[in-house]
Amino acid sequence: MGVGCVFRLKAPDWFDSLAGMNKTMMAMWVGIALLVVSWLFPPWKDYNAGAPEFRSFIHVPGWNTLNVGKLLLIDAILVTVTAGAMISLSRK
Numbered sequence: 001m002g003v004g005c006v007f008r009l010k011a012p013d014w015f016d017s018l019a020g021m022n023k024t025m026m027a028m029w030v031g032i033a034l035l036v037v038s039w040l041f042p043p044w045k046d047y048n049a050g051a052p053e054f055r056s057f058i059h060v061p062g063w064n065t066l067n068v069g070k071l072l073l074i075d076a077i078l079v080t081v082t083a084g085a086m087i088s089l090s091r092k
Contacts, residue, residue: 022089023089024086024089024090027082027085027086027089028082028086030082031078031079031081031082031083031085031086032082034078034082035075035078035079038071038074038075038078039071042066042067042071043066043067043070043071043074044065044066044067045065045066045067
């Protein structure tokens with residue numbers, strides 16, 4: 001007589017939709033999530049202390065300036081890598 005588990009764990013309903021998602025769509029959603037994170041924590045320039053650039057949440061008190069050039073470069077790299085992953089995963 002074997003010892004069995006009394007409780008059976010069931011995955012949430014939304015997990016079934018993730019499991020059915022193909023790799024191309026998963027790459028797209030990961031790319032979108034990384035873009036959102038890069039917008040929430042953008043690179044800033046601190047002109048007061050002369051300190052190097054830093055990353056912080058979108059609302060930073062003080063005299064900090066958003067480094068738009070670096071943010072656009074990061075976003076361009078993320079979009080390029082995501083598109084490349086989607087193209088390579090869509091080919092069979």
